[in-house]
Each structure stands twice: as C-alpha cells, then as structure tokens.
Amino acid sequence: MPHRIVQNRRSFIKTLAGTAAGFAGTSAFGAPLIKNPGLERKLTLNNLHTGEKLTAVYWADGHYMPEVLKEVDHLLRDHRSDTSIEMDRQLFDLLYLLQRDIGLNKEFQVISGYRSPKTNEMLRKNGNGVAKKSFHMQGKAIDIRVPGVPLKDVRKMALRLKSGGVGYYARSNFVHVDVGPVRHWG
Known part of the structure; x- marks a missing residue:
C-alpha cells in the first residue's frame, strides 16, 4: 500500500x-521565466536563410502581442518548405532573458527555428545529428549565434538560465536552445 x-x-x-x-x-x-511580468520584452532576430530581420516588442502591458508574434512565427518558419507554426511563447521568453544577459542591442542570428517533419527527416538522413522527435518540429527550439559574442559564452549564459535544453555545436558555429527538459550536450 x-x-x-x-x-x-x-x-x-x-x-x-x-x-x-x-x-x-x-x-x-x-x-x-521572467520575474517581473510588467517589463516590456523585445527581441532582435536575423534569419540567415531568408535575410529577414526583425526587432519587435512581443510583450507589453502585461501580455503577449498577437500581431507581433505572428511576424516572429513567420520569421522563424521552415525556409525549406515555407511553412510556419505558432512557436512556443516560452521560447521567446527564454531568448529575451538570454538577450538581456548578452546585451539588449545584440541580435540573434537564426540558423533554424521551426522545422517541418519532412525537413527534420531529411536533415536526419543526411547525418546532421538531428533528433527524430526534435523540439524544432514543435516550435520549442531554435539554433542561434550572436555576432561579436563567443559561442562558448552564449552557451554558458544559456546553461545558467536552466530553462531547457542547450546544445553546443562549435564546428557548425551555433548554440541550440529549447524549452524542453533541462539538459545539455556538446
């Protein structure tokens, strides 16, 4: 009993x-993730595959901004299939905290945001170390780098947040962050 x-x-x-x-x-x-919900939250993103850049306040007056979030979702789309989904809003909060620690005037260069199941499978078959049930397919992950900030420092700051997964890909020059279980690799 x-x-x-x-x-x-x-x-x-x-x-x-x-x-x-x-x-x-x-x-x-x-x-x-964020202790003061009254603070305005802004992200600066640069999608390296599409050339699109966006600096946007996605949270203001105590709530997410739906029209801005649609723009961010679109920027983070799968560039191979030109499809997007609603990204996990906690991922944006994680990025906001990381950007705050790195420097609010810094941009995130986006290597990969959302991935369609077809794109994910293609990358898996090409042997790129892609997980079969990648959080990218759920809109819960992003691969980034920050110009002028050493990759190992971005990794270190992401690990300190203890808000999800952190993957370090030094050879490919990016850090993976997600809002799944807390873990790290690479």
Whole structure:
C-alpha cells in the first residue's frame, strides 16, 4: 500500500506542475521565466536563410502581442518548405532573458527555428545529428549565434538560465536552445 501513496503523490505533484505551466511566463515546471511580468520584452532576430530581420516588442502591458508574434512565427518558419507554426511563447521568453544577459542591442542570428517533419527527416538522413522527435518540429527550439559574442559564452549564459535544453555545436558555429527538459550536450 505505501507504494500506491507515493505514486499518487507523484501524480499530484505532476498535475500541479502541469497546471502551473499553463500560466503565461512560466516554465514547463511551473517556475516563472521572467520575474517581473510588467517589463516590456523585445527581441532582435536575423534569419540567415531568408535575410529577414526583425526587432519587435512581443510583450507589453502585461501580455503577449498577437500581431507581433505572428511576424516572429513567420520569421522563424521552415525556409525549406515555407511553412510556419505558432512557436512556443516560452521560447521567446527564454531568448529575451538570454538577450538581456548578452546585451539588449545584440541580435540573434537564426540558423533554424521551426522545422517541418519532412525537413527534420531529411536533415536526419543526411547525418546532421538531428533528433527524430526534435523540439524544432514543435516550435520549442531554435539554433542561434550572436555576432561579436563567443559561442562558448552564449552557451554558458544559456546553461545558467536552466530553462531547457542547450546544445553546443562549435564546428557548425551555433548554440541550440529549447524549452524542453533541462539538459545539455556538446
């Protein structure tokens, strides 16, 4: 019988964490990514494959800006298939925090945002170390670099946030960040 009680307690805790994650500005584990929800949040992105650049306030007056988010989703689309999805808003908050630590006037050069299942499979078959169930396909991951900031420093700052996965790809010159479970590689 004690085994059953532990199992129920675990289920209860998971349910609480899942419920808490449903609120804007929280991580998958219920902890707020951004402590002051009143702050304006802005990102500067440069999609290296399409040449599109965007500097946009995606959060203001205590809420996400839907029209701006559509522009960001479009910029982060799969350039191979020209398809986009609604990216996970927590990913934007993670990028905002990372950009704040790096320097608010710095841009993120985007190597890969959303990936369609077809693109993901093609990259997997080409042996690029792509995960079969990549968070890119769910709009929860992005591969980036920051001009003028050493890649190892971007990695270090991302690891300090403890807000998801961090992959270090020195040979390919990018850092992967996602809002999945906290882990790191590379």
